[in-house]
Amino acid sequence: MPKINAATVAEHRAQQRAALIQAAVDVLVEQGAAAVTPAAVGARAGLARSSFYQYFPSAAALLAAIVEEAFTAADAATAQALADLREPVQRLDAFIRTELLLAARGAHRPAKALMQADLPPECLARVHELHHRHNAPLQAAIAALPGDAPELTGQLVGGTVQAAMTAVEHGADPVRVADRALALLRHGLTPQSAEQSDDHPATAQGRAVPPA
Known part of the structure; x- marks a missing residue:
């Protein structure tokens, strides 16, 4: 299990999901929709690509x-x-x-x-x-x-x-x-x-x- 940075697992997951969305927004605005990939977004959010799929099944x-x-x-x-x-x-x-x-x-x-x-x-x-x-x-x-x-x-x-x-x-x-x-x-x-x-x-x- 990943290190928890919040009071509860639910809050931690909410934070991770929000971080992925914010990272995706930054990539989207800077490079366009085609650049919003699991690898790029995960790297931008500081998460492993495998972590991406815990929150979203696809780009x-x-x-x-x-x-x-x-x-x-x-x-x-x-x-x-x-x-x-x-x-x-x-x-x-x-x-x-x-x-x-x-x-x-x-x-x-x-x-x-x-x-x-x-x-x-x-x-x-x-x-x-x-x-x-x-x-x-x-x-x-x-x-x-x-x-x-x-x-x-x-x-x-x-x-x-x-x-x-x-x-x-x-x-x-x-x-x-x-x-x-x-x-x-x-x-x-x-x-x-x-x-x-x-x-x-x-x-x-x-x-x-x-x-x-």
Whole structure:
């Protein structure tokens, strides 16, 4: 039996499994899904290859576990942030701020790498299913706001959020990025801003309106 580094065997196994998943995430992000092999992951985690199979029957099973766990923490964080909020604008704000804080912690790295990886079809389908479920509160908040074309609006908001996450992942301050992104989104999502844009002479002539 391996040396126990926790109070119980169950805790030890949980730690070992978590170490393998973290090692696999690091390999996945750095080298791609094809590099996630039992030997590579075991070496990265400091465990023998034989130990790998005590927790996962194959590399595919490990990737499936990463798919599930990549969204678990993010789903929990957004659920907590939205728990006491009912107004659509408040929920949109809280969702985006939470996403950017998660991005600053690197929590989105596994999901991003998985969506870009050459995964088995069923695994990739599960990634997209979980991604859609994770973003459902954001889409619901957008649909509850005044205006038409909520699906298109959701796609445009999603693009803004992705750009904001990229900025944060490259070192930008998540609070500052959230403040700026939300200022832009609030301006575009409120009926008043649409009316002002229609009446603005520069907009009517097809010229960009300079920032205030």
